[in-house]
Amino acid sequence: MNLPPSPLSPPPVDPGTLARCLETLRRAPAGLVTDIDGTISVIAATPDEARVEAAAAAALRRLAARLALVAVVSGRAAAAGRAMVGLDELLYVGNHGMERLYRGVTRTHQGAAAGAGGLAAALAEVEAGARASGADDGLLLENKVLSGTVHYRLASDPEAARAALLPLAAAAAERHGLVVTEGRLIVELRPRVRVNKGTALVDLVAEHRLRGVVFLGDDLTDVDGFVALRTLREAGEVAALRVGVLAAETPQRVREEIDAAVPGVAACAALLEAVADGLDAR
Numbered sequence: 001m002n003l004p005p006s007p008l009s010p011p012p013v014d015p016g017t018l019a020r021c022l023e024t025l026r027r028a029p030a031g032l033v034t035d036i037d038g039t040i041s042v043i044a045a046t047p048d049e050a051r052v053e054a055a056a057a058a059a060l061r062r063l064a065a066r067l068a069l070v071a072v073v074s075g076r077a078a079a080a081g082r083a084m085v086g087l088d089e090l091l092y093v094g095n096h097g098m099e100r101l102y103r104g105v106t107r108t109h110q111g112a113a114a115g116a117g118g119l120a121a122a123l124a125e126v127e128a129g130a131r132a133s134g135a136d137d138g139l140l141l142e143n144k145v146l147s148g149t150v151h152y153r154l155a156s157d158p159e160a161a162r163a164a165l166l167p168l169a170a171a172a173a174e175r176h177g178l179v180v181t182e183g184r185l186i187v188e189l190r191p192r193v194r195v196n197k198g199t200a201l202v203d204l205v206a207e208h209r210l211r212g213v214v215f216l217g218d219d220l221t222d223v224d225g226f227v228a229l230r231t232l233r234e235a236g237e238v239a240a241l242r243v244g245v246l247a248a249e250t251p252q253r254v255r256e257e258i259d260a261a262v263p264g265v266a267a268c269a270a271l272l273e274a275v276a277d278g279l280d281a282r
């Protein structure tokens with residue numbers, strides 16, 4: 001008799017993806033680096049409502065005891081990432097690489113801090129412009145000090161909201177020396193410094209002399225990390241495995257720049273658990 005799968009049973013883990021993760025992470029010193037939102041935390045209607053999967057956090061704790069590095073790299077502020085994941089032993093890279101938090105000590109990229117001076121004013125201008133053109137329904141603005149995010153997930157017509165927001169953001173960025181980037185139903189303003197998840201990963205690989213690294217992500221800002229790791233791998237610098245966490249709205253650039261995929265956040269947590277089991281079994 002075939003029973004339907006229980007909603008509580010963890011999703012099955014692809015044995016090939018698990019084997020590739022383990023092979024990569026057995027090249028000590030090795031590191032595992034993960035994004036948060038859309039990767040180990042289901043994207044919620046608002047950023048405050050998002051919660052990291054308990055199984056993912058438990059697996060990261062076990063992995064931190066086994067690997068040279070377990071890091072979280074997020075567009076959120078580093079302290080916000082630490083609060084969400086809840087583990088003191090991990091390294092938190094926040095604001096797309098512009099700050100780091102490790103065991104209570106935060107370090108900020110100096111150029112980013114200097115370049116983010118106009119951020120609050122720029123966000124206020126985007127908000128005012130959206131209101132003036134009637135495009136402010138469902139918008140949520142988030143000032144993360146080193147970068148700012150306009151969420152349009154709750155807009156009644158997200159595509160129309162995006163079309164209205166992009167020129168407003170571009171104009172505000174121009175006035176305040178910032179740049180505009182995009183992600184899953186968000187527009188972001190960042191300082192004009194060459195810091196992103198890719199430069200963060202390159203730094204982590206070098207600082208920890210990693211021979212193997214697994215990086216998990218889901219969105220356009222993670223593509224910077226995926227590309228950087230491909231470049232390092234092609235140069236023979238590190239064995240890298242790039243895992244994409246897929247959803248209905250996964251950007252095409254993500255699909256093009258990954259080595260393996262898992263079908264969603266719960267499946268990503270199940271993979272992390274299986275990787276922790278596999279490393280424990282040695």
Ligand SMILES: [Mg+2]
Nearest residue numbers: 035037038219
């Ligand atoms: Mg994400």
